[in-house]
Amino acid sequence: DTEVTQTPKHLVMGMTNKKSLKCEQHMGHRAMYWYKQKAKKPPELMFVYSYEKLSINESVPSRFSPECPNSSLLNLHLHALQPEDSALYLCASSQRGIAGGEQYFGPGTRLTVT
Amino acid sequence: ELKVEQNPLFLSMQEGKNYTIYCNYSTTSDRLYWYRQDPGKSLESLFVLLSNGAVKQEGRLMASLDTKARLSTLHITAAVHDLSATYFCAVDYTGNQFYFGTGTSLTVIP
Numbered sequence: 001d002t003e004v005t006q007t008p009k010h011l012v013m014g015m016t017n018k019k020s021l022k023c024e025q026h027m028g029h030r031a032m033y034w035y036k037q038k039a040k041k042p043p044e045l046m047f048v049y050s051y052e053k054l055s056i057n058e059s060v061p062s063r064f065s066p067e068c069p070n071s072s073l074l075n076l077h078l079h080a081l082q083p084e085d086s087a088l089y090l091c092a093s094s095q096r097g098i099a100g101g102e103q104y105f106g107p108g109t110r111l112t113v114t
Numbered sequence: 115e116l117k118v119e120q121n122p123l124f125l126s127m128q129e130g131k132n133y134t135i136y137c138n139y140s141t142t143s144d145r146l147y148w149y150r151q152d153p154g155k156s157l158e159s160l161f162v163l164l165s166n167g168a169v170k171q172e173g174r175l176m177a178s179l180d181t182k183a184r185l186s187t188l189h190i191t192a193a194v195h196d197l198s199a200t201y202f203c204a205v206d207y208t209g210n211q212f213y214f215g216t217g218t219s220l221t222v223i224p
Contacts, residue, residue, distance in 0.1 A: 102159055
């Protein structure tokens with residue numbers, strides 16, 4: 001199984017809502033990532049988890065809160081978002097610490113903040 | 115500051131023609147990846163290049179890596195419409211943190 005799954009596929013939320021994005025992989029990967037991608041731009045790294053611990057936080061606003069409950073799951077909790085947070089949110093996973101650590105991407109969640 | 119630059123940013127080419135996309139990066143690394151992204155979709159892995167001189171080929175696409183020049187190329191041979199997509203290179207500097215290039219939007223015209 002070389003698949004990374006993400007739910008939901010689409011999400012529309014108001015600025016006062018709280019919602020969560022979910023990502024799951026069963027490849028035994030120990031590194032998982034959240035990226036944000038705006039239209040016609042490259043993915044921007046938000047967070048990296050390594051062995052279920054947050055190892056990189058790219059100065060992301062606190063309205064985004066990541067969580068890694070176990071080695072297969074990664075969540076992104078959303079609260080009080082702004083319209084400019086509307087984007088495609090991609091999850092990825094890779095083998096940790098192995099040369100050639102190709103990242104496998106999930107299908108993404110298309111988020112619209114109204 | 116780490117930079118990964120691709121050129122061209124936009125490429126319109128006729129079917130049957132050849133072309134090369136370039137990926138330049140600013141700091142030494144011997145791990146470079148190419149991804150394809152169709153509109154509204156996620157990233158699909160194309161090539162993994164892990165050493166100086168590495169060359170990989172799949173169908174009409176061939177990727178190479180020159181770590182001394184800090185340059186990777188993605189060569190398209192006899193383009194077909196199905197290759198229309200955005201192509202990203204990504205450099206791995208630290209062992210698991212990718213820095214993506216600016217992307218090249220390719221349109222193949224019949």
